[in-house]
Amino acid sequence: MGENLNIEKLKASVTGEIDAQRHQLSELSLKIHANPELGFHEVQATAWLTQYLEKNGFSVERGICELPTAFRASYGQGKPAIAILAEYDALPGLGHACGHNLIATCAVAAAVASKLAIDQFGGSILAIGTPAEEIYGGKAIMADRGAFNNVDMAMMMQPGVYNTATIQALANQSLEVEFFGKAAHAAARPEAGINALEAMLNSFTAINSLRQHIKSTARIHGIITDGGQAANVVPAHSAGNFIVRAEDNTYLDELKERVLNCFVGAATASGARLEYRWDKIRYAPMRNNLTLARLFRQNMQSLGRRMQLFSHGSAFGSTDMGNVSQLVPGIHPIVAIAPKDVLGHSPRFAEAAASEAGMRGLVDAAKTLTMTVVDLVTNPDMAVKVKKEFQQNK
Ligand SMILES: [Zn+2]
Numbered sequence: 001m002g003e004n005l006n007i008e009k010l011k012a013s014v015t016g017e018i019d020a021q022r023h024q025l026s027e028l029s030l031k032i033h034a035n036p037e038l039g040f041h042e043v044q045a046t047a048w049l050t051q052y053l054e055k056n057g058f059s060v061e062r063g064i065c066e067l068p069t070a071f072r073a074s075y076g077q078g079k080p081a082i083a084i085l086a087e088y089d090a091l092p093g094l095g096h097a098c099g100h101n102l103i104a105t106c107a108v109a110a111a112v113a114s115k116l117a118i119d120q121f122g123g124s125i126l127a128i129g130t131p132a133e134e135i136y137g138g139k140a141i142m143a144d145r146g147a148f149n150n151v152d153m154a155m156m157m158q159p160g161v162y163n164t165a166t167i168q169a170l171a172n173q174s175l176e177v178e179f180f181g182k183a184a185h186a187a188a189r190p191e192a193g194i195n196a197l198e199a200m201l202n203s204f205t206a207i208n209s210l211r212q213h214i215k216s217t218a219r220i221h222g223i224i225t226d227g228g229q230a231a232n233v234v235p236a237h238s239a240g241n242f243i244v245r246a247e248d249n250t251y252l253d254e255l256k257e258r259v260l261n262c263f264v265g266a267a268t269a270s271g272a273r274l275e276y277r278w279d280k281i282r283y284a285p286m287r288n289n290l291t292l293a294r295l296f297r298q299n300m301q302s303l304g305r306r307m308q309l310f311s312h313g314s315a316f317g318s319t320d321m322g323n324v325s326q327l328v329p330g331i332h333p334i335v336a337i338a339p340k341d342v343l344g345h346s347p348r349f350a351e352a353a354a355s356e357a358g359m360r361g362l363v364d365a366a367k368t369l370t371m372t373v374v375d376l377v378t379n380p381d382m383a384v385k386v387k388k389e390f391q392q393n394k
Pocket residue numbers: 098134345
């Protein structure tokens with residue numbers, strides 16, 4: 001029997017395994033969807049996912065990287081060590097409007113189905129549970145704490161409204177700002193006050209002006225979290241949160257300085273004192289491994305789902321998978337589960353994450369990830385090619 005025939009037979013077995021588990025996977029996904037938990041509080045999701053992995057022969061370490069809802073499940077000891085990443089946090093007020101229930105279930109499904117390939121060809125498969133993707137950048141923390149040190153490559157899927165093997169995800173960093181002025185009667189003694197709210201409003205105006213002259217891919221956006229307490233008092237305090245995003249770290253650094261100058265200028269103009277804190281976590285831009293992306297796309301298309309290699313013109317925010325992709329070769333493909341007019345992080349997207357189309361996306365992505373694992377463990381040259389591309393593009 002030819003080698004290619006062997007690989008095709010193995011791919012048929014692993015995808016058949018996922019079809020056989022479809023009912024259980026659907027239950028797991030819907031259970032997570034019906035019990036949304038916010039970042040770092042994903043206690044139930046973590047319990048259900050790790051139980052499923054343990055039941056299927058994985059050894060599980062819970063609470064890795066000093067994060068109670070992070071986990072690492074592994075099967076096999078050899079190289080390459082291929083990680084499939086799970087996210088499971090929900091959004092405040094919206095539930096699973098980013099479809100992380102599908103990401104999580106897809107990851108455990110693909111990891112379990114990959115066992116067949118590991119048993120025959122060696123290598124190891126890891127399911128890594130990465131909490132708090134939406135706000136705290138769980139993967140960035142885990143990357144700093146060594147979670148990906150012994151990983152050769154990392155893959156995951158994200159549900160969306162189009163099919164693409166690579167994404168453009170921006171580097172970002174958030175900023176907390178406070179202005180301290182001086183309270184005074186707004187009508188009787190306005191000349192005695194220092195208006196902290198005006199300093200904040202002037203900062204917005206300065207940022208709006210700056211926005212005309214920055215690269216079109218960069219983003220600056222913010223909110224006011226304190227604008228004073230009463231209309232008849234000159235606001236002595238104002239506060240806001242901002243996010244600055246750019247295509248790469250160099251431009252992000254440049255932009256951060258220019259954004260900060262907007263606040264410094266407003267402080268000077270108003271006489272209010274400025275205090276600011278850049279968040280410790282920086283989301284890194286996504287570095288797509290094209291060798292992995294091509295394999296993923298090819299396998300996905302073999303299931304009859306058309307997929308672009310590049311996400312031409314399709315906007316994406318930022319993801320903590322970017323931080324992982326700077327350390328090890330990685331992909332973060334998007335699989336469509338809803339029509340193009342459905343917005344991510346919206347109630348309609350939350351509905352899609354519990355729909356039949358959502359389940360189809362989960363199954364297709366799990367099969368594709370597993371077939372990609374088959375390609376990697378059956379062909380050692382492929383794993384070498386993945387690494388080589390990663391090192392060359394450093
Ligand atoms: Zn999201």
